[in-house]
Amino acid sequence: MPHPTHWKGKELPNVLRRLFDVPGGHRLAVARQHGAYSTIGATLFDKSPFELIELVKDSGLRGRGGAGFPTGMKWSFVPRGTGKPVYLVINADEGEPGTFKDRLLMARDPHLLIEGMICTGWALGVRTAYIYVRGEMLPQIQALNHAIREAYDAGLLGENIAGSRYSLDIYVHRGAGAYICGEETALINSLEGYKGQPRLKPPFPAVSGAFANPTCVNNVETIMAVPWILTHGAKAYRRWGTDKSPGSKLFSIAGDIGRPGVYEIPLGMPMPEFFELAGGVVGELQGCIPGGSSAPVLNAEECAKAAMDYESLAGLKSMLGSGAVMPFNATRDPVAILRTLTRFYAHESCGQCTPCREGTGYAHRVLDQVAEGKGRDGDIDHVRDLADQFEWTTICPLATADAWPIKSFTGKFRPAFDAYLAKNPDRAKPRELTQLEPGAFM
Amino acid sequence: MADLITIAVDGRDVQVPARIPLIEALRHWAKVETPAFCYHEDLKVAGNCRICLIEFEGPRGWQLGISCHMQTAPNLKVRTQVSSPGVVKARKGVMEFLLVNHPLDCPVCDKAGECTLQDNYMSQGRHESRLRDEVGKVYKGGADHRFTDTKGGDRGGKRIDLGPSIILDQERCIVCTRCVRFMRDVAGSEQLGVVGRGDHAYLTTFPGQPLDHAYDLCTTDVCPVGALTGKHFRFQQRVWNLKTVESIDPSDALGANLTIEYSFPGAQGARVWRLMPRRNPEVNKSWLANRSRLLYQQLASNRLGDGKVAGADVPLDDAVAAAAKALAGARRIALVASGHATLEDNAALLALKDALGERAEVFGGSWLAVGKPDGIALSGDPVANRAGLRLLGIPDNLDLLAQRAGEFDLLLSVQHDLWAADPAKAAALAAIPARLVLASWQDATVAQATIAIGVRCWAEARGTMVNCQERIQVLGACPVLPNPALEPAWQVLARLAGLSWSGEAEAFKAAQARSPRLAGLSYRAIGPQGRVLAPAAVPAAVGA
Structure with missing residues (x-):
């Protein structure tokens, strides 16, 4: 089904979705008919890098990978004139469960990513850029490689882009599918050929990232918004969204919803309205994960109050995250959902920090017991306590991303969990002590 | 110190050096015990165990951070387990997870x-x-x-x-x-x-x-x-049964610091169970080569526990008496010092030279090949006390001894396995009719000896050596293993010289008398980490 162009009489933003419904839009010739690379020329090269950074700052564009950090400010952290090369790394790992926007963007409009990278590269003085793509996304990798080849052939990449003084090379790097490689320092480790484990910060990537050089890591969607902002200006971008969350954003919605898919909407749209746009909730809404699996779940009342922007969801103690919206209806079992989520985080823990390595797995095993009807009194509080113990105590936020669903699901849907405990007739039995057998551990 | 800064630990001001790992500042300057599993003084920081969590005041209020990765900076405010229940709880959580x-x-x-x-x-x-x-x-x-x-x-x-x-x-x-x-x-x-x-x-x-x-x-x-x-130590001994003494690696000129761990003479018998590296940031950091670590395995095997005269085992006293007699009757005596022996032993050898007068001549050096430093805990020079020989003014002239072997009728070597170091060159020494050897092991040189006297080995006698960095270091003594009656080499030599030194301190004084660079030192002053010797005095320029 094609992407809707209008909603309630108003035109929906068209920053990122321009080629969603254009057959063959991933090919240069077709993309050019729709305005691809129109910025590559005087529009870009007449602007100084400083002016471009200021423009992006003015637009209020924020990182679309999950953290929502202001993009222009991130760029301004990259030191200039250090004599070291500056790398641009595109984070196309898109591992957050529920998120499927970047894969669509890369398959349908790879040239927009390249164009955005040229703009960003110009702003930051980048000579070499990488696209770190999740290994499973084969069609996207093929589309990107094909598009890059076309761009080189058309003089849009390599030496002296479009006859300018600026040169840029782009390499596609295929990851191996680890969730944690979406964390920027783990991504850099993986890019360098090391195990994908987050690095200690400081130093931050802007100062010492890929190959110990200044590095800017940006999400696919973020970078793809840059050419539009460059063409139309910061003010035009700000006509959508709220003051602190300006512009448009892609949301990938799935679950108990009429028309699951990727939608580009202005930030700040009320959540019920967005559900309506996406075909309406199927059945009676029980709750919704608003920003990828790490985002604390909202119950139906909170959903009614929520708007699709960073501040509104933060106000509800959740987050916009990567824009993966997962509503579920009253027939769904919160215990089963949480069990699946904790299994994911236990599986994806990189194994570096103690609390995450041992804690996420252990918490999941306790929840397994609960879900299998073998839970004991106190198990739910125990798991919540464990979540407290691994929240914010590790190098990266993976354990925190496990703690949030645990705490929000057990907090907001507690009766469902207690019902599972009630299935165990022995639930009040005291803990049995392990009896060591001689020789058992030798 | 000029570069000390002030940080606040649990509400009290503490003076610490700038830009050192916070965990070091907490442990050594604020005297707050801070646990760690992954942090190690001589390894890169990994920050993964999370047990060293503390709270610090950041831009968003008090937050948890790991003290191994943080560095001391002015105005840093820190809360530890002493004042923060949050830190206690976080660490308890980490411990629980580790034990899961x-x-x-x-x-x-x-x-x-x-x-x-x-x-x-x-x-x-x-x-x-x-x-x-x-x-x-x-x-x-x-x-x-x-x-x-x-x-x-x-x-x-x-x-x-x-x-x-x-x-x-x-x-x-x-x-x-x-x-x-x-x-x-x-x-x-x-x-x-x-x-x-x-x-x-x-x-x-x-x-x-x-x-x-x-x-x-x-x-x-x-x-x-x-x-x-x-494999060498696994399930051999419970560590709380072991006593320790500080020493150094006697097989290399770096003198990597180590600890000798031994059991008491008693039910289990005196025995050295292992050697452990002892941290010295200036010498071997925390490292010890396997080769050095396994030296203890030789301490109880193939030892020369008694004396030998003409190949036959004799009690120690008889061997010493035979040696005294041989020395008294000898016309020309070659005394061979050793870089494998301590300053004390070599000082005693020089005292013997003085007692023997014109009849005796001292030779030194080594025929062992010198390799390259490995940058970790070995200098590549197997002669541990080579710098000590120089310090005592002992020449590096073993080849000369081989050439002039015919001049001598008695050879005395101390802790110096000449025949193993270079059998071809040592063969010339067989021309010397009487060969008096002080050794700890039944080595190739003892096999060539006419009189051999067993002495304590490096682990059994307190002494000092000077390493390749000109650092004087002390070797400690654990119980004497093969025969409690064994004496240190310096003691045997002093007796042969007609001296009665009461202990190794007196032998050390004799060494000090021979080098102004040892002035003012004592075993206590040298301490467990050794002392770099003062540079040699430069002679005043002529006509100045």
Whole structure:
């Protein structure tokens, strides 16, 4: 089904979705008919890098990978004139469960990513850029490689882009599918050929990232918004969204919803309205994960109050995250959902920090017991306590991303969990002590 | 010190050096005991164990941070377990997680008594277990080692033979990566790695590849738990039964600092059980080559516990009497000093030279080949006290002795295996009819001796050596193993010289008398970390 162009009489933003419904839009010739690379020329090269950074700052564009950090400010952290090369790394790992926007963007409009990278590269003085793509996304990798080849052939990449003084090379790097490689320092480790484990910060990537050089890591969607902002200006971008969350954003919605898919909407749209746009909730809404699996779940009342922007969801103690919206209806079992989520985080823990390595797995095993009807009194509080113990105590936020669903699901849907405990007739039995057998551990 | 800054620890101001790891500032300057598993003074920071969590005042208020990765900076405000319940709780949480999948079988673990996990459980954890049997522990280890135990538990990774010197227990590993970092960053040979993710991560080598590095036993030192154990010491002795004495590596001119660990004379018998590296940031950091570490194995084997005269075993006193007689009757005497012996021994040799007068001549040096430093804990020069010989003014002229062997009718060597160092050159020395040898082992030179006198070895007599950095270091003494009647070489030599020195301190004074650079020193003044000797005085320029 094609992407809707209008909603309630108003035109929906068209920053990122321009080629969603254009057959063959991933090919240069077709993309050019729709305005691809129109910025590559005087529009870009007449602007100084400083002016471009200021423009992006003015637009209020924020990182679309999950953290929502202001993009222009991130760029301004990259030191200039250090004599070291500056790398641009595109984070196309898109591992957050529920998120499927970047894969669509890369398959349908790879040239927009390249164009955005040229703009960003110009702003930051980048000579070499990488696209770190999740290994499973084969069609996207093929589309990107094909598009890059076309761009080189058309003089849009390599030496002296479009006859300018600026040169840029782009390499596609295929990851191996680890969730944690979406964390920027783990991504850099993986890019360098090391195990994908987050690095200690400081130093931050802007100062010492890929190959110990200044590095800017940006999400696919973020970078793809840059050419539009460059063409139309910061003010035009700000006509959508709220003051602190300006512009448009892609949301990938799935679950108990009429028309699951990727939608580009202005930030700040009320959540019920967005559900309506996406075909309406199927059945009676029980709750919704608003920003990828790490985002604390909202119950139906909170959903009614929520708007699709960073501040509104933060106000509800959740987050916009990567824009993966997962509503579920009253027939769904919160215990089963949480069990699946904790299994994911236990599986994806990189194994570096103690609390995450041992804690996420252990918490999941306790929840397994609960879900299998073998839970004991106190198990739910125990798991919540464990979540407290691994929240914010590790190098990266993976354990925190496990703690949030645990705490929000057990907090907001507690009766469902207690019902599972009630299935165990022995639930009040005291803990049995392990009896060591001689020789058992030798 | 000029570069001290002030940080606030638990509300009190503490003076600390700027830009050092906060954990060091807490431990050594604020005197707040701070636990760590992954942090090690001489390894790169990994920050993965999280037990050193503290609270600091950041831009968003008090927040948790790891003290190993943070650095001291002006106005830093820190709360530790002393003042913050949050820190206590966080550390307790880390301890609980560490123990979730760790076997709780300390009584049969070889590391018990020197296990960081045990120690920190007592200081930071002390929680009641909340773990239920049904929830269980996860399997830790490679697929090859998986087995089901008698209780049906999914087990594995026990007693894995990693190579010539190390056994790995994957279940006990807490994935601190100290050993991985040691092999990668210090040894320079990436033989160990952590594979797998989450709680299934485990330590291993490359498939089919052994762990076989000249320093791989250092991984057992840095291992905070009983995961890596050395074959030489594994299940040999409970560490709390051992006494320790500080010494240095006598087989290399760097003189890597080490600790001799031995059991009491008594029910078990006096025995040295192991040598452990002793940290000295200026010398060997925390490292000790396998070769040096295994020197203890020679201490009880092939020793020269008595005397020998004409190849026949005789009591020590008889051998000394025979030696005195031979010296009295000799016309020309070659005294061979040794860089394997202490300053005390060599000073006694020089005292004997003085007593013998014109008849005696001192030779020194070594025929052993000198290699290259390995940058870790070996200088490559096998003559540990070569700088000490120089200091005492002993010449480096062994080749000259071989050339002039015909001039002498008595050779006296001290702790110097001439025939093993270079048999071809040493063959010329057979022209000397009387060969008097003071040695600790029945070595190739003892085999050539007409009179041999057993003496205490490096581990049994207190003394000093000067290393290749001109650092004087003390060797401590553990109980004398082969024969309690053995004397240090300096004592035998002093007796032959007609002197009655009361102890090694007197021998050291004799050495001091021969070098102004030793002035003012004593064993106490040298201390456990050694002392770099003052530079030699430059003679005043002529006509100045």
